[in-house]
Amino acid sequence: MSDTRPIILFDGVCLLCTANAQFVLRHDRRGHFRLASVQSEAGRALCERFRVDWDDPDTMLVIEGDRARRDSDAVLAIAEGLGWPWRALRALRVIPRGWRDALYRRVARNRYRLFGKRETCWVPSPEQRARIL
Secondary structure, eight states, X not given: OOOOSOEEEEOTTBHHHHHHHHHHHHHOTTOOOEEEETTSHHHHHHHHHHTOOTTSOOOOEEEETTEEEEHHXXXXXXXXXXXXXXXXXXXXXXXXXXXXXXXXXXXXXXXXXXXXXXXXXXXXXXTTGGGBO
């Protein structure tokens, strides 16, 4: 039986993105999510499948089967999957998606300038590796 847990696809050289991945690993005590950086072999295959440019990823995805949530919907899917108290952030769904996504895209376009970029991809600890594709 294959693993059906949702996969978070993130930019492994972006400091903001890797901080988010580390946050998920720290707070996802149930092991609900798996993660894949766009720079990994599995990540590149997911990029191709869901039409994300791995050389310049402009979004983070949460992939569940054949469905991919992107932009602000991906952020809210992560919050919901982490459980309480993070699940309370789903109240932000009252904000129209267009507005949420506009803010998400503005941060995503400027993430390297605002937060920085690693020279190499982030490497998880030995304990975290089982959850990384």
